[in-house]
Amino acid sequence: MSPAASSRWSPTTEQLMILEELYKRGIIAPNASQIQTITAHLSLYGNIERKNVFYWFQNHKARDRQKFKRKLIKQLQLQLQQHLHPPPLPRTLSPFHPASVPQGGLEGTATQMMMNHPWKVEIPESIQMDGVGPLSACSSSIRSLETLELFPITATNHKEECNNNNNKICHQLISNDHFLSL
Amino acid sequence: MSPAASSRWSPTTEQLMILEELYKRGIIAPNASQIQTITAHLSLYGNIERKNVFYWFQNHKARDRQKFKRKLIKQLQLQLQQHLHPPPLPRTLSPFHPASVPQGGLEGTATQMMMNHPWKVEIPESIQMDGVGPLSACSSSIRSLETLELFPITATNHKEECNNNNNKICHQLISNDHFLSL
């Protein structure tokens, strides 16, 4: 069997686990150098290209949102139905009862921190790496996994980081860095 | 003035002319190597990057379609109005009269050959060029302009070329070639 018989990448279990862990930790839309690092790391566990990583995050984000929206809709429909046909309830049920609030952690999946993406925060590096770029940089943080520590890619775990003080600086540091690789 | 003082590319007149000519000739969504070639060529007339070429074609295609759609809608509205308030017309007007057909070439713009994109035809080269790729290839066809001949990128001017005989071969040669560069 040739080792590249498939037309599309399918992640190994380990790769998948790492990707999901990264996502849960806040790497939602990695930039070029992050992608490079992640790819390098995951290639220890099987064939993988940068574009695979890119696509994975893109799709995961989108489908996570879909799931979230669907849940919201379902809940709203339920609420509506209950509004029309109120079931016999114990009298002392305030509108703040957990049953009428879309509480987070509904299933253990990563359906928290959604909408209002303050994930625009980027690493203040206007690295080029574009096209002929030597794709150097970011190879020192590699080799820090091993204990499932998931090589800290510098970025964005505390949901608010830039949005307070100097969001003018944080914004628009993204510029040329985004697509490019693949 | 530093030669890279602007934050975004703005095409020179010559670059724009060439791009539009290419578009009119059927290069609607160039693949990686086409982009490479075009970029190399256009860089003779000013600074330009691959991603500029990519984005230009993407936007041009999209906005051309927008224009087309808007025109169609407008015409349909007109027809509808005329249906409701039929103006005094000469009796002998068949439904095939040009006035009732959205005829092409309404303005000289490239509003023909739209929809039904058989532009999927690609060059049968599964060149990689990905990331570290040496971005070689396709530098031989360069230097054939000069007489506005617009360096024939191998592809797709006669709308039907592959769709007849061996479309199984033509199809699925696309695979890994598309994004990558930028």
Next chain:
DNA sequence: GCAAATTAATGATTTATTCAAG
């Protein structure tokens, strides 16, 4: 058990929308 047939997930592209420079 085990393939053929269906369905569900998900990798990869394309298209539409949005943001912001000029």
Next chain:
DNA sequence: CTTGAATAAATCATTAATTTGC
């Protein structure tokens, strides 16, 4: 107002789950 750049949504296509009949 136009248009380069970037992101998100929609769509296509292939692979994995799964069902089903034998």
